[in-house]
Amino acid sequence: MNDGKRQSDLPDVDEKHLLDLLHHNSDWVWEVDAQGRYTWVSGVVHDLLGYEPGYVIGRTPFDFMPPGEAERVAGAFGEIVSQQRAFSGLVNRNMRADGQIVVLETSGIPLFNDRGELTGYRGIDRNISNLGERVLQLETIYDTTPVALCMLDLDGRLVMSNKAMNGLLNISPEEAAGSLLGHLMPDVWQQFQDDFFLVESGVIIPGREIIWRDRCFDTQPVALYNASNRVVGLSVTWVDITARREAEQKLASANQVLQQYAQRDHLTGLYNRRYMDERLMNEINQAVEDGFPLSVCLADIDYFKRYNDNYGHQSGDNCLRAVAKALVSSRRRPEDNVSRYGGEEFLVILPRTDQAQALAEAERLRENINALMLPHVASPTHYLTISIGVATLYACESLSPDTPLHMIASGLIHQADTALYAAKNRGRNQVVAMPENAS
C-alpha cells in the first residue's frame, strides 16, 4: 500500500469524505493500544454495540463480551499478540447496550513504532450475527463432542483436529496444527494412505477398528474433494468403543460359563444327558455319512442304593465322582465321549467302533473300575463294580435314509439299556452286547 505507484492509483478523497467512509459504513473501524484499550473507534460502533464512541474509548474488546466468551477470545487473541501478527476471521460474541448478543468477526493488523515495538492493533469488526451464531454453535459441537474428529491432507498433515482428537494424540492444539500423522501414528497413517488408493479406484472407504494406546476406536475415513472434484484429503471420525468391546468380551465369557453349565453335570463335571443326546445324534449323522459303525456303552454302578444306604449319600456322591474320573481317564481316544447319563448311569459314545471293539473297550472300563477297589461291603464282591450294556449301529447296513436321527439315537440307547438289564440279570459286574450274535 505504501509504494508510490499504488499510492498514485488511489482515488482522491478529501478529509470529509474519508471520515464519511469511516463513520458511515457497515464495518466498525478501530484502533487499540498495546494493552488492548480502544484509542479510536468509528461511529459504526454505535450501530453494532449501541454505545457512543466516547464510552468505548479506553475500554477493551473483552469489556463488551459476556462471561466465558471474554476468556475464550482472550486466549486466542493473546496468542496473536504474542506473535505480533495480523489476524482475520476471529469470531466472537458481544453484548450490546440493550442486552442483545451480537456476533462479530474481527480482523486486524499490528502497529509498530519507529523502534519496531508493538504499539497496538488496527482493524475492523463486522456483524455476522446470523452466520456467526451458527459458526459458534458448530464450533461448540466440534470442540465438545466426545467423538475425535480430524482432517488430513494428502501428506497426512493435520489440517484440523478437535479437542477429543488432540486428547487422543495427547498433544496441544498448537502441536497438532500441521503435524504429520505419519510421525504421530505411523501404522495408522499407512492404513489411511491405502484409503487414498481405494478412493482413486472408486471404492467407498470401509470403517475399521484401530487399537491406539490400549483403547479401541471405530474409525470412519471419508474422502475430501476440492472444487475440481479432486481428492485433497480425508476427514476421519474416531469413536471410542473400548467400553463396548469390554462389555462384549464379558458377555462372551459369561455365555461360555452359561454354556458350560448347560452342558455339564455339576457333580462329576462330565457332560450331561442333554448335551450327550445332541452329541449322539451328531455322531450318528457322521457315522451314516462315513459308513462307519458307532457303538455306545451304558454303564451302571452295581448295588448303588445299598452303597448309599451303607455309607451315606455324601459318600455316594464321592463314589460317583471317583467312577466318573476313572471312566474318563480310561478312554483310549479323545473322541470317546463320557457323560453322566442318569443318577448312577454313565454313557460312553465310541465313534468308528464295531461291536467287538466296543466289547473290548467296555471290558477295559469295567476292569478299571474294579481296579479302584472301592470298598462296598453290601455288594457280594465287597468292592464297587459296574455293569455295562453295549449297542452298535452299523450305519451302512440297517438304516433307511428317512429315519429321523433322534429315533435312531433312542433305538440305540434302548438296545444298550436292554443289554445292561441283561448284564444285571446275569449277576452284575459284567459286559453284555446287543444283539449278542452280531460280532
Ligand SMILES: Nc1nc2c(ncn2[C@@H]2O[C@H](COP(=O)(O)OP(=O)(O)OP(=O)(O)O)[C@@H](O)[C@H]2O)c(=O)[nH]1
Ligand atoms: N449319592 C447319590 N446317589 C444317587 C444319585 N443319583 C442317584 N442316586 C442313587 O442311586 C441309587 C440307584 O438305585 P437303583 O436304581 O435301585 O439301583 P442299584 O441299587 O444300583 O441296583 P442295581 O443297579 O440293580 O445294581 C438310588 O438309591 C439313588 O438314590 C446322586 O447324585 N448321588
